[in-house]
Each structure stands twice: as C-alpha cells, then as structure tokens.
Amino acid sequence: MSVVILRGWTSLSLPKPSALPGFGITFGFAVTYLSLIVLIPLAVLVARAGELGFDGIWRVATAPRVLAALEVSFLVSGAAAAVNAVFGVIVAWVLVRYGFPGRRLLDAAVDLPFALPTAVAGIALAALYATNGWIGSLFAPWGVKIAFTPWGILVALIFIGMPFVVRTVQPVLQDLDREVEEASATLGATRSQTIFRVVLPVLVPAILTGVALAFARAVGEYGSVIFIAGNMPFVSEIAPLLIVTKLEEFDYAGAAAIATVMLAISFVSLLAINAVQAYSQRRFSRG
Amino acid sequence: MADGVLSESRAVRWTLLALALGFLALFLVLPLLAVFAEALRRGIQTFVDTFVDPDTQAAIRLTLLVAAIAVPLNVVFGISAAWAVAKFEFPSKSLLVTLVDLPFSVSPVVSGLVYVLLFGAQGLLGPLLEAWQLEIIFAVPGIVLATVFVTFPFVARELIPLMQEQGTSEEEAALTLGASGFRTFLTVTLPNIRWALLYGVLLCNARAMGEFGAVSVVSGHIRGLTNTMPLQVEILYNEYDFVGAFAVAALLAGLALVTLGTKSLLEWRYGDSLALAHRH
Amino acid sequence: MRTGIDAAVAIAIRAEGLTKAFGGTTAVADLDLEVKPGELLALLGPSGSGKTTFLRLVAGLEAPTGGRILFGEEDATRLAVQERRVGFVFQHYALFRHLRVKDNIAYGLRVRPRRIRPSEADIRRRVGDLLDLVQLTGLGERYPAQLSGGQRQRVALARALAVEPRVLLLDEPFGALDAKVRRDLRRWLRQVHDRTGHTTLFVTHDQEEALELADRVAIFGRGCIEQVGTPDEILDHPATPFVAGFVGDAVRLPVDAAGAWIRIGPHSVRTGADHAAGPAELFVRPRDLVLADDPAAGLPARVVAVRRSGPARRAELSLADDLPGVEIELPAGHGARKGDVLSIAFASIRLFTSRRQGHR
Numbered sequence: 001m002s003v004v005i006l007r008g009w010t011s012l013s014l015p016k017p018s019a020l021p022g023f024g025i026t027f028g029f030a031v032t033y034l035s036l037i038v039l040i041p042l043a044v045l046v047a048r049a050g051e052l053g054f055d056g057i058w059r060v061a062t063a064p065r066v067l068a069a070l071e072v073s074f075l076v077s078g079a080a081a082a083v084n085a086v087f088g089v090i091v092a093w094v095l096v097r098y099g100f101p102g103r104r105l106l107d108a109a110v111d112l113p114f115a116l117p118t119a120v121a122g123i124a125l126a127a128l129y130a131t132n133g134w135i136g137s138l139f140a141p142w143g144v145k146i147a148f149t150p151w152g153i154l155v156a157l158i159f160i161g162m163p164f165v166v167r168t169v170q171p172v173l174q175d176l177d178r179e180v181e182e183a184s185a186t187l188g189a190t191r192s193q194t195i196f197r198v199v200l201p202v203l204v205p206a207i208l209t210g211v212a213l214a215f216a217r218a219v220g221e222y223g224s225v226i227f228i229a230g231n232m233p234f235v236s237e238i239a240p241l242l243i244v245t246k247l248e249e250f251d252y253a254g255a256a257a258i259a260t261v262m263l264a265i266s267f268v269s270l271l272a273i274n275a276v277q278a279y280s281q282r283r284f285s286r287g
Numbered sequence: 288m289a290d291g292v293l294s295e296s297r298a299v300r301w302t303l304l305a306l307a308l309g310f311l312a313l314f315l316v317l318p319l320l321a322v323f324a325e326a327l328r329r330g331i332q333t334f335v336d337t338f339v340d341p342d343t344q345a346a347i348r349l350t351l352l353v354a355a356i357a358v359p360l361n362v363v364f365g366i367s368a369a370w371a372v373a374k375f376e377f378p379s380k381s382l383l384v385t386l387v388d389l390p391f392s393v394s395p396v397v398s399g400l401v402y403v404l405l406f407g408a409q410g411l412l413g414p415l416l417e418a419w420q421l422e423i424i425f426a427v428p429g430i431v432l433a434t435v436f437v438t439f440p441f442v443a444r445e446l447i448p449l450m451q452e453q454g455t456s457e458e459e460a461a462l463t464l465g466a467s468g469f470r471t472f473l474t475v476t477l478p479n480i481r482w483a484l485l486y487g488v489l490l491c492n493a494r495a496m497g498e499f500g501a502v503s504v505v506s507g508h509i510r511g512l513t514n515t516m517p518l519q520v521e522i523l524y525n526e527y528d529f530v531g532a533f534a535v536a537a538l539l540a541g542l543a544l545v546t547l548g549t550k551s552l553l554e555w556r557y558g559d560s561l562a563l564a565h566r567h
Numbered sequence: 568m569r570t571g572i573d574a575a576v577a578i579a580i581r582a583e584g585l586t587k588a589f590g591g592t593t594a595v596a597d598l599d600l601e602v603k604p605g606e607l608l609a610l611l612g613p614s615g616s617g618k619t620t621f622l623r624l625v626a627g628l629e630a631p632t633g634g635r636i637l638f639g640e641e642d643a644t645r646l647a648v649q650e651r652r653v654g655f656v657f658q659h660y661a662l663f664r665h666l667r668v669k670d671n672i673a674y675g676l677r678v679r680p681r682r683i684r685p686s687e688a689d690i691r692r693r694v695g696d697l698l699d700l701v702q703l704t705g706l707g708e709r710y711p712a713q714l715s716g717g718q719r720q721r722v723a724l725a726r727a728l729a730v731e732p733r734v735l736l737l738d739e740p741f742g743a744l745d746a747k748v749r750r751d752l753r754r755w756l757r758q759v760h761d762r763t764g765h766t767t768l769f770v771t772h773d774q775e776e777a778l779e780l781a782d783r784v785a786i787f788g789r790g791c792i793e794q795v796g797t798p799d800e801i802l803d804h805p806a807t808p809f810v811a812g813f814v815g816d817a818v819r820l821p822v823d824a825a826g827a828w829i830r831i832g833p834h835s836v837r838t839g840a841d842h843a844a845g846p847a848e849l850f851v852r853p854r855d856l857v858l859a860d861d862p863a864a865g866l867p868a869r870v871v872a873v874r875r876s877g878p879a880r881r882a883e884l885s886l887a888d889d890l891p892g893v894e895i896e897l898p899a900g901h902g903a904r905k906g907d908v909l910s911i912a913f914a915s916i917r918l919f920t921s922r923r924q925g926h927r
Binding site for chain 1: 627649652655661665679727730
Binding site: 023029031033039041045048087090094098109110113116117121123124134162195216222256263269 | 383539
C-alpha cells in the first residue's frame with residue numbers, strides 16, 4: 001500500500017526526525033490527502049486552462065462579458081472592503097473600549113457571517129432589500145433600488161466581509177499599551193490627536209490584513225450574492241456566476257480560464273497579506 | 288466603562304456607539320430576524336409543513352450524511368497533519384501549513400469546478416468513470432468531495448498551532464515510561480487538544496452543512512437525490528415558495544446560532560487551550 | 568558639552584488634603600505635601616502605598632476625589648492633563664514605537680496648535696540639543712525597538728523635557744532596567760537635574776536609589792505620608808515606626824518601657840532618656856548591635872548558631888523565646904559557640920511608645 005511505501009521511503013532517505021513514532025504514517029497520510037483533495041484537482045484546473053494556451057486564456061479573460069464580470073467583482077469587493085475597514089475599526093473600538101449591556105452578546109454575534117450558510121444570508125438580504133422589503137421599502141419612494149443592482153452586491157459583500165477587520169483589529173486594540181496614550185496626553189496632545197497620531201498608526205497593519213482578507217473573500221463570494229444581485233450580464237453579474245454559467249454551457253476550458261485568473265489574483269492577495277504582516281512585524285517588532 | 292480622564296468626549300463616544308450599533312443592527316440583526324420573520328409569515332403550520340415535503344426531507348438527510356462523512360475525514364486529516372507538523376522537524380513544513388489554508392483563498396465555485404474538471408463527463412477521468420459506471424459528479428460522492436475540500440482546514444488550523452505550542456515533552460515522557468505511540472496519542476495528546484478539537488469540529492461541521500457554492504457546482508440539483516439543505520433553499524426560493532425557502536433557511540440559521548453559542552462558550556471557558564491564544 | 572537647553576524656571580508643587588478613592592479603596596488619603604522649587608523629591612514606599620497614584624494625580628492622569636493641587640500659585644486641580652505642562656516619564660518608557668527617536672522627542676512640539684508651534688527648523692534644533700543633553704547624539708534616526716532599555720528611558724526623558732514642562736514627574740523610571748544600568752542612569756539623572764533645575768518628583772521602591780539621589784524623601788505608607796525629610800533625617804531620625812522599619816535595615820523588637828528602663832524579654836536595660844511607661848517598639852540597626860563593653864550592663868543573649876559570612880563570623884542570637892532573633896558580627900578571634908551566652912548592647916536605638924517617640 002502507498003502508506004507502507006512512503007514509510008519505507010522516509011526511513012531510507014530522511015533521517016528520523018524525532019524519537020516519537022508515527023511520522024511516516026501521519027506525514028504520509030497528510031500529504032496523500034492534500035494531494036488527492038487539493039493539489040491534483042488544482043493541477044487539473046491549471047492544465048485545463050492551459051489547454052487554451054496563454055493566448056487562449058487571455059482571450060477568454062478579456063472577452064467583454066468576462067471583463068465586465070471581473071470588474072463588477074473587483075470594484076464592488078474593493079468598495080465593500082473599504083466600508084468594512086471604516087466600520088470594522090469603529091466596531092472593534094466600541095467592543096474593546098466601551099462597556100454597555102449586551103456587549104458580550106454582540107461580540108459573539110460578530111462572527112455570524114462566518115457561521116451562517118451563504119445561501120441563507122443571500123435570501124435574507126434579498127428579502128430585506130427588495131423594494132417591498134423592510135429596508136428596500138424605505139428607499140423605494142425615492143426610486144432607489146438596492147436589490148438586483150450592484151448596490152445589492154455591495155450590501156451582500158459588506159455583510160460577509162464584516163467580521164474580518166473587526167477580528168484582526170480587536171486583539172491589537174486589546175493589547176494596546178494605555179501608557180502610550182497617557183504619554184501623548186502629558187505631552188499636550190488632544191484626544192483626537194492622540195487617536196490619529198499614536199493609536200491608529202499602530203492599528204494600520206491589522207486593518208490592512210483585515211481588508212485584504214475581506215477583499216479576497218468578497219471576490220470569490222457566490223451564495224450570498226446571487227440572490228440579491230440580479231445577475232444581469234455587464235451590470236450585476238459577478239465572476240463566480242460567470243464560471244457557473246460557462247460550466248452549464250459545457251465550456252469547461254473557458255470556466256477553467258476564468259477560475260485560473262481568479263486564482264492568480266487570490267494568490268497575489270495572499271502574498272500581499274503576508275508582505276503586510278512581515279512589514280508590520282519589522283516596523284513594530286518588540287525589541 | 289471608559290476611563291475618566293483619558294477618554295473621548297461624551298459626544299464622540301455616543302456617536303461611535305451609535306454608528307457601531309447601527310452598523311451591526313443593519314448587517315447582523317436584521318438579516319437574522321428577516322429569516323425567521325419570513326419563515327413564520329404564514330404561521331407556524333405552514334412552517335412545519337415545509338418539512339413534511341419528501342424532497343426537503345431528502346435534502347436534510349443528505350446534508351447530515353455529507354457532514355457525517357466529511358467531518359470525521361477532516362478530523363483524521365487534521366490530527367495527522369498537526370501531529371506531523373508539531374512533533375517533528377522536516378523541510379517544507381511551512382509549505383504544508385500554507386497549503387492547509389489554501390481553501391480559504393479559493394472561491395467556493397472554483398472549489399467545485401476543480402472536481403468537475405477532474406471527474407465530470409468531459410473531465411480528465413470522465414471516460415474512465417463512465418467505463419466503470421461510477422458517478423461522482425452530479426452524485427453524492429462529488430458532493431462529499433467538494434465539501435471535504437472546502438472544510439478540511441478547520442480542524443487542522445485549530446490543532447496545528449496548539450500542538451506546536453504544546454511541544455513534545457509530554458509525549459516523550461510517556462514513551463520513556465513504556466507507552467506505545469498510539470497509546471501515547473490517546474492518553475497524553477488527545478486530552479491536551481480535546482477542546483481545540485471540539486472547536487474545530489464545530490466550525491468544520493457548520494461549514495460542511497452550510498456550504499453552497501462548491502456543492503452547487505458539483506451537485507446537478509437533482510431533486511430528492513443530490514440536493515443538500517442550502518441547495519434546497521435555492522430551489523424553493525427560485526420556485527417562489529418563499530416560506531418554504533425561509534423555513535429551511537431558518538433551520539440552517541438555527542444551526543448557525545447554536546454553533547456560535549457553543550463556540551463562544553468554548554472560547555470563554557477554555558480559551559487558553561484553543562489555538563486563538565497561540566496563533567500569531 | 569554646551570547645549571541650548573536653558574535652566575528651567577522652577578516652581579513649587581503643593582498638595583492640600585489630596586484624596587483619591589477607587590470604588591471602595593482609598594489609594595491616597597488627605598495628603599499634604601510641599602515640594603520646593605527646583606528640588607528633587609523622591610516618593611518612596613512599598614507597593615500599594617499610594618505613591619504612584621499621587622504622582623498621577625499631580626500629572627492629571629487621575630482626577631482627585633478631594634483636595635487641591637497647586638503649581639506655584641496656580642490651582643491646577645481642574646486643569647486637564649494636556650494643559651498642566653508636566654513632563655511624565657513612565658516605567659516602561661511608553662515610547663511611540665512607530666516613530667523614530669527624533670520624532671518621539673519632537674512629538675510634544677508638533678501637536679501644539681499652530682499659533683504656538685515652533686518652526687520645523689526650531690524643532691529640529693531643539694531635538695538635537697536634547698539628544699546631546701541625554702547623550703544620545705546621532706541616534707535620532709533609530710526606532711525605539713533598536714535601542715537598549717537605558718537608551719529608551721533617556722529618549723523618554725528627552726521627550727518629556729522637549730515641551731519645557733513646569734515640573735518633571737518620573738514613575739519608577741529605572742524599574743525595568745538591570746542593576747548596573749540603573750546605577751549609571753541614577754547618577755546621570757542627578758546631573759541632568761542639576762543642569763536643568765526642574766522641580767522633579769520621582770517614585771521608587773528602591774531605598775538606595777531614593778536616598779542616594781534625592782534632595783528630600785517622602786515616605787509613603789498606605790495612602791499617606793509618614794515622613795518627609797532629607798535622607799539623613801529619614802535614616803537617623805525616623806518619625807514613625809513604619810519609617811524606622813521600612814528604611815534601612817532594622818530589627819524590630821516589642822518591648823516595655825518604664826522611665827529610663829526598657830524591659831526586653833526577661834531582661835532590662837538602662838537607657839539615657841526618659842520614656843513614657845507602657846508597651847513600645849524598639850528599632851535597632853544591625854550595625855548598632857555590638858558586644859557590650861561592660862558584660863554586667865549588657866543584655867544576655869544565647870548563641871543559636873555561628874556561621875561564616877565572607878571574612879567575618881556572624882552569630883545568631885536569641886534574647887528570649889518569644890522575640891525575633893538578632894545577628895551580631897563577631898570580632899576576629901572571638902571563640903563563641905552554640906549555646907554560649909554573650910552580653911550585647913545597643914549603640915543606638917529608636918524607640919516608639921504609643922504616646923511619644925524617643926531615642927537614646
């Protein structure tokens with residue numbers, strides 16, 4: 001069996017890394033699992049996209065409808081991430097610094113977008129923001145439609161990205177040394193000067209990390225968006241939906257091409273997140 | 288409460304509080320309320336009737352089945368990966384850990400797409416599967432695979448940092464006392480990681496039952512056969528059976544709330560034994 | 568080195584009836600203190616005695632629940648911390664980690680409203696002068712993480728001095744540093760103080776530091792000031808049992824006084840002064856415990872143990888079963904052994920009766 005072969009292989013070519021038993025079996029299983037579930041399928045994806053060659057991928061990726069979908073996905077995700085950056089900091093600040101009845105409950109509830117199935121969120125938001133919905137009806141008299149427009153997409157992406165900034169900023173805020181704020185005050189700074197010159201700069205790396213995570217999640221989001229989006233090509237169609245459409249048309253290579261482009265962008269975002277974290281470690285490293 | 292001397296002015300504090308609470312009410316509370324309100328719009332009886340429908344029951348059964356397969360598989364993987372990473376030194380360790388986080392950076396649709404490309408009728412192994420009369424895509428195995436892909440990081444992420452922090456000394460001590468490897472794992476390692484394991488299982492399960500995008504791509508939406516609860520929600524919604532859709536959604540939302548509650552309880556009581564304390 | 572730092576205009580600090588209560592506990596109770604202009608006053612006491620709370624009250628980092636604080640003639644009690652113009656140095660430096668050293672020092676100048684803000688050129692010059700003053704010339708471009716603990720504390724002091732504060736407040740400034748660095752910085756702080764002349768208050772729990780550094784010392788005990796005086800006064804003439812027991816090494820013996828006689832355990836000694844009758848506390852410094860010249864007039868003490876301590880031999884003695892043991896250094900060649908009875912005398916004591924203090 002493959003596990004035995006692996007175990008034999010490791011004992012031949014790698015030195016035994018520790019006195020504890022089980023390295024062969026656990027490492028082998030983990031690697032096999034990862035390969036079967038993750039690596040091989042992803043390789044197939046890239047290979048399938050590669051069938052088209054770079055030209056082919058480029059042509060698919062720059063087709064007008066695809067470009068429009070990518071534009072919608074990335075622009076609205078960026079806007080949602082920006083909104084979440086601002087409100088995420090405010091929510092984190094309020095949760096950490098202020099006390100009020102129900103704070104604990106609300107703190108736990110912030111994780112709801114993580115825990116709630118995306119389809120549930122999708123239909124709930126669609127119902128809320130439709131013209132006859134609780135919120136949509138407030139805007140209807142002014143002729144403002146939210147559901148089935150890009151604004152609906154924005155709402156959905158704000159919802160699913162909300163916990164990211166809050167959760168990355170909260171621990172940093174909690175660990176913040178209050179003496180630094182006191183020092184700033186003794187030197188004559190007003191409260192707002194202290195916040196903007198001393199507190200916020202320290203939060204920036206965490207905010208950026210949260211924004212990057214929220215953005216990456218938003219770009220690939222499917223379930224929460226398709227119910228409220230309207231899904232009209234060139235207007236409110238998101239890239240993941242386009243992939244599904246192409247699959248239904250049996251345009252596997254096209255779907256793979258778009259997926260590869262999105263993967264490449266996710267990969268870049270991951271690198272960016274790591275770079276930000278490395279930079280902030282250096283800048284604020286404890287001596 | 289805010290400190291006396293070094294705090295924002297009252298006006299600022301109240302504004303921030305209002306903004307934060309308003310934002311959370313709008314984006315957290317209202318959607319949740321909407322689910323339950325819509326589900327009960329036509330009264331309790333109509334709500335209950337949804338679950339009498341055989342297709343809905345099949346969806347519930349399938350969801351439970353998929354979770355029952357995916358979660359244990361991912362637990363085994365998580366423990367294996369964490370054991371390998373935490374108790375041994377080997378090159379490419381950080382690569383392994385990065386790969387574990389991979390599904391988080393991938394769109395759920397892409398997660399499903401990769402299996403269609405591999406096992407679909409026009410996929411790489413399509414003809415082979417047809418020859419053996421095996422159905423993966425548009426059948427339950429495909430759903431299980433897609434769910435496994437999307438949820439496998441959860442247990443591993445909780446265990447790896449924790450076990451790394453815990454080190455190897457206790458296990459080594461057990462070995463010197465004569466315990467076998469497996470026994471050491473059962474009696475020494477497992478008790479140390481049990482809360483993190485439970486936490487990971489909780490998150491893994493919640494995601495497994497609620498996954499939509501990846502499953503939607505591989506499932507084929509065959510009523511009564513390959514619909515999970517989230518997919519059933521979509522079908523009912525598209526048929527304008529709003530009460531039905533929201534009824535099933537309410538069940539899923541209830542699961543989410545139970546997950547959140549248990550998660551908070553675990554964080555509160557056993558926070559030190561969870562990976563949260565040991566990450567970054 | 569000549570710097571552009573002028574000597575400060577020193578002002579007095581006065582606390583009148585200052586009280587601070589946190590919920591149920593009172594940290595500082597009805598405290599009066601007068602700090603002379605330009606003096607370096609140490610606030611010394613065990614943890615929880617209220618000295619840090621007092622310092623923070625002076626700074627405006629806490630609001631008092633009663634009493635007043637005056638800077639010179641001005642009642643500062645209602646002033647916000649930003650308006651008090653105090654320089655505060657924290658035990659853990661509280662430097663702004665994301666700013667370079669030079670920007671840390673310039674911070675207080677840059678947050679000033681435009682009308683009273685100096686020009687960038689002036690700010691740069693002042694920062695340079697301060698770096699020279701604290702002997703960190705050339706390190707302006709570094710970040711705090713790149714400095715040692717002692718260097719960081721000097722940056723913190725420079726930062727506090729940059730805004731030309733009226734008074735300087737230091738909260739256990741050397742508490743986070745190791746012993747050698749502490750001693751060096753102690754001497755250096757004195758030099759800086761002598762040059763700039765600010766009225767300075769500093770909190771410490773290190774007696775050696777307070778006694779070596781300060782013009783005067785205020786001993787804090789449980790929210791109030793037990794004694795304020797020069798180091799000599801504190802050491803030689805402690806005003807209360809607390810001070811006698813806290814400052815310097817001292818052995819505390821419960822005794823009974825009657826007139827000129829003091830009964831210690833089963834024995835009595837004659838002292839040179841008259842004391843009120845009744846139970847009292849006797850404090851004696853170890854170096855004041857000696858072998859009696861006249862064995863008949865001394866106090867009998869049984870040797871419990873003898874051990875070597877470096878070049879000397881020390882004997883642990885028991886005066887009575889219910890009294891704490893005392894130690895005495897034996898002169899060279901003294902052949903005391905366990906069980907022997909020696910006659911000891913007190914070269915100098917402090918006695919505190921319940922009604923009046925006295926000393927021989």
